[in-house]
Amino acid sequence: xxxLAARLAERPGIEIVWxxxxxxxxxxxxxxxxxxxxxxxxxxxxxxxxEAAEKCVYRNPRCLRPTPAPA
Numbered sequence: 001x002x003x004l005a006a007r008l009a010e011r012p013g014i015e016i017v018w019x020x021x022x023x024x025x026x027x028x029x030x031x032x033x034x035x036x037x038x039x040x041x042x043x044x045x046x047x048x049x050x051e052a053a054e055k056c057v058y059r060n061p062r063c064l065r066p067t068p069a070p071a
Contacts, residue, residue, distance in 0.1 A: 001028040008032025020044040 001024040008014055009032045017033055018041040019025040029038050040048075057064060 001025075001031070004028030005032035008036070021048070 004025065005028045008017070008029060011033075014033045014036045017029040017036045017038045019029060019038060021040060021044065026038065029036065
């Protein structure tokens with residue numbers, strides 16, 4: 001967190017910080033570039049959505065229909 005904050009502070013013109021949802025990244029970005037907008041990157045958005053879908057299906061397996069037999 002301290003290293004990230006220091007690196008970002010060296011670049012005062014930073015407007016956007018792409019990051020994952022880890023707390024230490026959020027804290028480092030906030031400390032190092034408080035003016036920057038923090039956004040989640042696409043990979044982590046897709047990854048988190050996939051994990052949420054898996055958990056939902058695991059908890060509710062009856063929501064899936066059986067695959068129809070080939071004709």
